[in-house]
Amino acid sequence: xxxxxxxxKVVPPFHPEFDLERCDYxxxxxxxxxxxxxxxxxxxPVKGKDGNVYYxxxxxxTSCGACQRCVKMCPGDAIHITRSTMHTGHNYWTDEYVxxxxxxxxxxxxxxxxxxxSTGPQRRYFDHLLFDACQVTNPSxxxxxxxxxxxxxxxxxxxxxxxxxxxxxxxxxxxxxxxxSFGALNLxxxxxEARATKRTGTFWNTGEGGxxxxxxxxxxxxxxxxxSGRFGVSEDYLKSAxxxxxxxxxxxxxGIGGHLPGEKVSKxxxxxxxxxxxxxxxxxxxxxxxxxxxxxxxxxxxxxxxTEYRVPVSVKIAAVHNVAPIVSGIARAGADIxxxxxxxxxxxxxxxxxxxxxxxxxxxxxxxxxxxxxxxKIRNSVSLIASGGIQTSADVLKAICLGxxxxxxxxxxxxxxGCGVCQRCFSGKCAYGITTxxxxxxxxxxxxxxxxxxxxxxxxxxxxxxxxxxxxxxxxIEALRGNRDRLRGINLNDEELRIxxxxxxxx
Amino acid sequence: MCGIVGIINxxxxxxxxxxxxxxxxxxxERGNGLGGGFAAYGVYPExxxxxxxxxxxxxxxxxxxxxxxxxxxxxxxxxxxxxQEIPVxxxxxxxxxxxxxxxxxxxxxxxxxxxxxxxxxxxxxxxHINTMNGAFVVSxxxxxxxxxxxxxxxxxxxxxxxxxxxAHMWIAHNRFPTNTPGWxxxxxxxxxxxKAVVHNGEITSYGTNLRWLEMYGYFCxxxxxxxxxxxxxxxxTRKDGLSMNDACYVMAxxxxxxxxxxxxxxxxxxxQIYGQAVVNGPFGVVxxxxxxxxxxxxxxxxxxxxxxxxxxxxxxxxxxxxxxxLSPEVDEIWSPRGGEPVIVDLLPEEDSRGVA
Numbered sequence: 001x002x003x004x005x006x007x008x009k010v011v012p013p014f015h016p017e018f019d020l021e022r023c024d025y026x027x028x029x030x031x032x033x034x035x036x037x038x039x040x041x042x043x044x045p046v047k048g049k050d051g052n053v054y055y056x057x058x059x060x061x062t063s064c065g066a067c068q069r070c071v072k073m074c075p076g077d078a079i080h081i082t083r084s085t086m087h088t089g090h091n092y093w094t095d096e097y098v099x100x101x102x103x104x105x106x107x108x109x110x111x112x113x114x115x116x117x118s119t120g121p122q123r124r125y126f127d128h129l130l131f132d133a134c135q136v137t138n139p140s141x142x143x144x145x146x147x148x149x150x151x152x153x154x155x156x157x158x159x160x161x162x163x164x165x166x167x168x169x170x171x172x173x174x175x176x177x178x179x180x181s182f183g184a185l186n187l188x189x190x191x192x193e194a195r196a197t198k199r200t201g202t203f204w205n206t207g208e209g210g211x212x213x214x215x216x217x218x219x220x221x222x223x224x225x226x227x228s229g230r231f232g233v234s235e236d237y238l239k240s241a242x243x244x245x246x247x248x249x250x251x252x253x254x255g256i257g258g259h260l261p262g263e264k265v266s267k268x269x270x271x272x273x274x275x276x277x278x279x280x281x282x283x284x285x286x287x288x289x290x291x292x293x294x295x296x297x298x299x300x301x302x303x304x305x306x307t308e309y310r311v312p313v314s315v316k317i318a319a320v321h322n323v324a325p326i327v328s329g330i331a332r333a334g335a336d337i338x339x340x341x342x343x344x345x346x347x348x349x350x351x352x353x354x355x356x357x358x359x360x361x362x363x364x365x366x367x368x369x370x371x372x373x374x375x376x377k378i379r380n381s382v383s384l385i386a387s388g389g390i391q392t393s394a395d396v397l398k399a400i401c402l403g404x405x406x407x408x409x410x411x412x413x414x415x416x417x418g419c420g421v422c423q424r425c426f427s428g429k430c431a432y433g434i435t436t437x438x439x440x441x442x443x444x445x446x447x448x449x450x451x452x453x454x455x456x457x458x459x460x461x462x463x464x465x466x467x468x469x470x471x472x473x474x475x476x477i478e479a480l481r482g483n484r485d486r487l488r489g490i491n492l493n494d495e496e497l498r499i500x501x502x503x504x505x506x507x
Numbered sequence: 508m509c510g511i512v513g514i515i516n517x518x519x520x521x522x523x524x525x526x527x528x529x530x531x532x533x534x535x536e537r538g539n540g541l542g543g544g545f546a547a548y549g550v551y552p553e554x555x556x557x558x559x560x561x562x563x564x565x566x567x568x569x570x571x572x573x574x575x576x577x578x579x580x581x582x583x584x585x586x587x588x589x590x591q592e593i594p595v596x597x598x599x600x601x602x603x604x605x606x607x608x609x610x611x612x613x614x615x616x617x618x619x620x621x622x623x624x625x626x627x628x629x630x631x632x633x634x635h636i637n638t639m640n641g642a643f644v645v646s647x648x649x650x651x652x653x654x655x656x657x658x659x660x661x662x663x664x665x666x667x668x669x670x671x672x673x674a675h676m677w678i679a680h681n682r683f684p685t686n687t688p689g690w691x692x693x694x695x696x697x698x699x700x701x702k703a704v705v706h707n708g709e710i711t712s713y714g715t716n717l718r719w720l721e722m723y724g725y726f727c728x729x730x731x732x733x734x735x736x737x738x739x740x741x742x743x744t745r746k747d748g749l750s751m752n753d754a755c756y757v758m759a760x761x762x763x764x765x766x767x768x769x770x771x772x773x774x775x776x777x778x779q780i781y782g783q784a785v786v787n788g789p790f791g792v793v794x795x796x797x798x799x800x801x802x803x804x805x806x807x808x809x810x811x812x813x814x815x816x817x818x819x820x821x822x823x824x825x826x827x828x829x830x831x832x833l834s835p836e837v838d839e840i841w842s843p844r845g846g847e848p849v850i851v852d853l854l855p856e857e858d859s860r861g862v863a
Contacts, residue, residue: 137508137685138709138788139809146807151763153779160747165776377722380780401714473711473789475807476760478782485714 008106010099014066014081015059016041022078025056032057032070032079037431037441038424040064065422069431072418100352112352115425115435117252117344117389117411120356124344125363125496126395130505132486134473141475143466149476150174150465152406154243154383155312156336166336167312169243171406172201173462174477175396177454178341178387178408179225179247179316181209183260183269183281184348184425186437188445193413194218195447196454200462205408208232208247208258208283210272216240223314226303228257229283231273238306243337245314246299248290251345251388254318254359258283259349264428266437297333304334312336319343319365319388320358324372331373331382338382339408340365344389346411348435349426362388363402367500370403370482379482393464402500403482416457417450509695509707510537510681511812513793513823514833515800515851520819521549524669524677530829531679532661537707537825541689542682543663544655546696546703547674548797551650557588557611558629558700561645561652562636563691564606571606573641580639584632585612593654593667600662605691607645609652626700626745630724633699637728643692648701651797655680655694663694675853676800678793680705687730697729697737701797704740706733707825708790708810719783739784740794751801755848757781759806793823799852808845815840821851 016032023029026048033041040063043055057079066081087095100112134140141148155168177193190212193204198221205223210232215222219240226233227247238244249255260269260281270277290296300313307313314337315330317323323340330338342362347355366386373379386399387408396407415421418432425435433444465477474480488505489497497504512530516522527545551559560581564571569592581587593607614628623631633644646653651674654667660681664670680695686709687693696703710716710732717727717735723746725738736758743754760766760778778785789809794801802823804812815822815830815837822830822837830837843849 134711138711141807147762147764149763157780161749161753161777161780162747165779168779374718374722379722473709474787476785476787478778478785479712479715479787481715481783482718483712483714485717486711 005106008102010102011061011084012040012064013084013095013099014064015061015084016057016064016070016079017059017082018057019078020056022076023057024076024078026054029075030055030057031073031075035069035073035431037069037429037436038063038065038067038427041070065424066420067422067424067431068420113349113426114352114355114423115346115348115350116421116423117346118355122343122361124389125361125492125500126389126391126398128490128492129363129398129487129500129502130490131394131397131468131472132488133471138473140473141470143463143470146470146475148466148469150462150469152477154337154385154405156382157380159380167310169203169312169337170201171203173458174400174406175458175461176202176223176385176406176408177204177413178345178410179205179207179245179250180348180410180413181207181260182212182272183209183264183437184435186433186442186445187212187214187268188442188447189417189434189450191215191447192417192445192450192454194221195451196458197221199451199455200458202458203242205245206241209260209269210274211237211240212268212272225316227283228285228287229281231275231281231283234274235306238303241311243312243314244303244307245316245337245339246296246303247316248287248296249318249320249341250316250347251318251341251343251359251362252347253350253354254320255285256351256354257285264437269437293329293333296330300334314339314385316341318345319360319362321360323360323365324368327369327384328372328376328378331378335382337385338369339385339387340369341408342386342388345387346414347425362386362390362399364496364499366399366404367402371501393461394468396461397465397468397480398487400477400480401483401487405481412457413454416453417445508537508683510534510825511679511705511707511791511793511823512825512829513678513705513795513800513802513821514676515795515821515823515853516675516819517821517851517853518819519549519675519853519856521673521675522677523673524664524671526833527677527679528661528664528669530824530833531681532659533828533832534681534824534826535659537683538659538681539683540659541657541684542655542680542694543658543660544653544680544682544694544696544705545660545664545669546646546651546653546678546698546705546795547669547672548651548676548701548795549674550652550672551611554589554611555650557613558647558649559652560610560612560647561593561654562608562610563643563645564608565641565643565691566605568606571641573639574606574608576639577636577642580635581610581612581632584618584628585614587612595666596668598662598665601656601658601666604656604666629700630741634724634726637726643729645692646698646703648698648703648797651701651703653696653698653703655696656691657689657694676795678703678705678795678800685709686732690730692729693731695733697731697734699737699741700745702737702741702794704733704737704792704794706736706790706792708792708805709788710735710786710790711788712786715783716786736786736790736792736794739786743781743784744796751799751850752848753777755801755803755850757784758786759803759846759848760785761806761846791825799850801851802843802849804843804845804847806846811842813840813842814849819854823849
């Protein structure tokens, strides 16, 4: 494949442009080239007016993903990223489809990989749901003057008072950080997550990659995960956290396992995951001890036995077609919490076709699951977490109105640390130092500053939620849970309204 | 806005309906003529062991087909000892209304399912009739009844001539509907079994409360938010066995901060378990049952309620003027704090004087 090799050349859809009037290359500045971890920017010698040779920045047109790192770091604000025009503008054979085929034909074939969540054109239902507000007949509540409560307890609750109550997770803000493993992220990010959730009274989730020894002091705010690879799982691990989550699936890649390439398995990761340094960490698609619901039940109770019934057990699944009966089965299998992850949920790496084509929106999934649990009169026996595609504090409240007890957010965590959503988390080259363990890159995260940023995000969203609740005349979040009467749909058809359980605007 | 009044004779002495009529009449400003109603306890002493069903039939008076459907259904589940039209007295102010009948009945023993109590069956019957087109159960308790309709409360009182009834406890409501239509079934009080509620306010937690109640077989068909309070109250006290005080706590709990400070495990568990039964939004209510009453405000105290006592008689009202009208000199008068219930227990039946 020599003669035709240029036929398959994929020009990246973006490239940086340099304003040399503003650029300070003549004084030797090379920040952009150093900051670009993807190898897009190099330096090219040019002869100056004074006859000396200077090195100006140069776009290689090979690997720009518009992560904006160079733009943000340039002291002279001399860079902007531009979209490369490339194809004909055919509105069916768009760049994305043409590039995908070139990549597969010209490389060694294989599955295309991407990071982050689905980019598909499907409807974002959150945008089609609108809140109610108080007018005249009912005073709205000013959260600055009146108490406003968003505290939430997750866990199984009895139907009737008097039988005692099983262990609960107390969330001062009903927003938790979703599972992202050590390996996918580096230890600095995990530490920032742990510290920010401790400060704000909520929880973060280790993902499947173990719980590093240095962070065990944050166990009270930590949910540890057991996934199909069982990496890092020990009795000690299970007992180190406030809750244990069995990960069956995730929204970005339902039905698919995970893969941490051996080159990412450093000494610290190898110790935490309990695998040899440099070996691939493969999480199979199914748990090899869960082939049906009764197997899940056994695992749930094995964990409860191991943790002496002191912590709630959560089960995380991807939102798929049959989500409602699956959730009912999991509740009956003994789970205390069920996390449902919508198809917009992010990931470090997913096969492109799975990410774009599998699973359903979280709005519909959570509404259907909540309704089913109520029809079966077992809503009290389990808490529901919605995740996958939550972008704002308003989305959090809408998910709660539809029936969630709390939410997980993960992509917003990355964005809060600087991430520009360039979808290359699997590359290990993250220019912000978030999804990489490479020395030199990981150090770009300052744990103190990252902790502050995550704390700010949680507090800002909490404040916005209180503001929205006040406008609806709601002073405590329990009064909003499953309260679809506070929502109206706009531009939704009858079937969508039926599943969401909301009336159309005007009705 | 709405107005509420309660007159509670703790010694079970009987008074006729003219007093409550006057007490609610002078709160005319709080209503707009689109709803008034009364609940009266002790009105059917001759049938005190039977459930008194007041049923409202919409449509073509006594020839309405749904009447037969309802009566066939009632006969399949209960033994009806007596049934009669509820007498009404149309006037210029209320020229006509739906057709009202009352039935004194007891469930047929064999119809009570093994997992049901007698009262569960009564609740099931009420819920079923409310789904039948054009029929609504206005009240279903023993030795009590509700009289309500569209109009100013004093006109509704005259329509039913409530002065002809004698009761040991009366509650009244003057409606100014804002979120649902003014119709006969939507007037207060709302009831289930012997429990009744009159409410001033708007319940923002309605959607949450309604879906929680549906899990336990309570269905809201009367298009008014207040309905949920009646059912929550019944579910918590009768089904789950909570005390009146705990039931009130569930509906208007203290702040988590206070629970933490007191480190009160019971209060924490009640809030955790019954979060979906919390009543949010502004409210002032009088809840009654055969042997007592509860007066409760939302915890932010966004609606007025004044309580008073004169001897063995307790009063609750949206406006002090109603109380002063009936009893210019009272022994005590106070405005209850938000979220803190006032609970009145009647003296046991055998101890009370029961004088007419």
